[in-house]
Amino acid sequence: MFLELAWRGIAVLHTGRDPPETALRVKSALESVGVAAHVFPVAELGRVWSCYDGIVYVGAIGGIVRLLCPLLRDKELDPPVVAVDRSGRFFVPLLGGHWGANELASELAKLLGGVAVITTAVEHVGAVPPEELERIFLCRMERSARLRVAAALRDGAEVCVAGVSWAPPGYKLGEGCAVVVRRGHVCKEGEVCCRPVRLYVGFGATSSATVEDVVEAIKKALGDLGVSKVEAVASVKVLASEVGRALGVRAVVYTPEELRTDEYCASPPSPKALEALGVPGVAELAALTAAGPGGRLVYRKRVFGKVTVAVAAAP
């Protein structure tokens, strides 16, 4: 469940000069289930902190605790962090247990044959916590609303999700439950409102790509994310204007110089884009630039034939 929706990918950190075998095994395992995984030395922890759906640290827990302490801000902002010992035996959610770290640890332990060391009290078996709903449905609830959902799950009450096309395990799709979580800007009285975040699509394309190719690719990416509405579509391609019209959204065309740079959060440079445009990549940087300062990637670039698509959220 967690990895299936980890569109931003996972940062795998290691101590020492070269990544140990376990770091490479974690990377391969993630890639084998279609998740982007980038390996960094642990010195980059601060820079990758907000860039990925999760951080996997390969090494001793004592070391990572001292390094992550200065970065802690808030449960709602900090990424899920899982520590894995060098031999790959234990997967320990260190931070953000309810924000995905428990699931990330469990899924990695299953893929790699280790033990997930879950230490949160298991109040509700089988239901993803409300914090995860926000990631899954790209929306935000108030803290009090989150507590209300958690209490209902704990007490065994039925919780519905509305305004979405499917229900995660432990939830019922539709209305009529004791608690209804609605994805939307307008919610009925008594419902828990999960307000959609504002999304910006960025794309790159080969010179032979047509408007239809781009529109189709963007629709596939939005389908992956389970959303249909975005604020704007952005690119360095003049094609963007026509794509915007076809999708019925605002279009932004940047010059390569206008693109935001983001050495750590964006994917590694694409040699082609560097050569042709002098930028490390277009889709992610266009999405991030359109999302404005504080914007973050929610969907790492994905290639659909001639088109590359990425999605960023405004802060």
Add this chain to the structure above:
Amino acid sequence: MFLELAWRGIAVLHTGRDPPETALRVKSALESVGVAAHVFPVAELGRVWSCYDGIVYVGAIGGIVRLLCPLLRDKELDPPVVAVDRSGRFFVPLLGGHWGANELASELAKLLGGVAVITTAVEHVGAVPPEELERIFLCRMERSARLRVAAALRDGAEVCVAGVSWAPPGYKLGEGCAVVVRRGHVCKEGEVCCRPVRLYVGFGATSSATVEDVVEAIKKALGDLGVSKVEAVASVKVLASEVGRALGVRAVVYTPEELRTDEYCASPPSPKALEALGVPGVAELAALTAAGPGGRLVYRKRVFGKVTVAVAAAP
């Protein structure tokens, strides 16, 4: 090994109003092997931080990481911290793996039937790390010396301990090894010097206790610690002067008002001492007062017949 020498005892912390069953089981298990265990709500974490040989936190790791971050100072000063999930399944060394947390987690897991989640690289099997030598032998080495010992152990070289009466597992007693760790103020060239900390004995006694009773009790306590030399003996008893003469050390006699108070590090108040002298206890507070500002308990009070003995170290 760790618990056998945990003279200051272990603080067991818990969330919520009442200690969960696992916290009480940890306390009983510790007491069953002769280790003092005190249970506190987690709000007291900051106050008990420097008072015990180790801290065991019962609850989810994510919570304790956020709480301990502001307290971190230095590997050499921070206590070993072990997290245990509420159901008592996993014992996770979070801080100070090489400073006792790995051993504490392993010993607790054995006592209580759980899994010790050791995540440090196991470079040397069976040998206690050099940091532990300092605790065991009440001495301090330079950081560089510690690294030298660790490297020797890792490379499979023989390491001797000298100036002490026994060798911990993985070390050889005596001289003639590639690396010799000597407990002493004067070390030979090439040896690793572990300089003894300055120790202060405090005692309390019933009115019928004789000088011989006190001397015998102090010798037993020093025997537990494996040391013979102390700086001074301290009490509110005038008897202290004679005890000092018998032991050949300086004696300090305090009035009850002169005793340092230490609500968090000292043991819970003794009703007898409170009634008779108006202080929560004599042995520990006299030792701490004699050790001066920054002094810390290294041997929690222990009763030997009519006499109670505690030992503190100067900073």
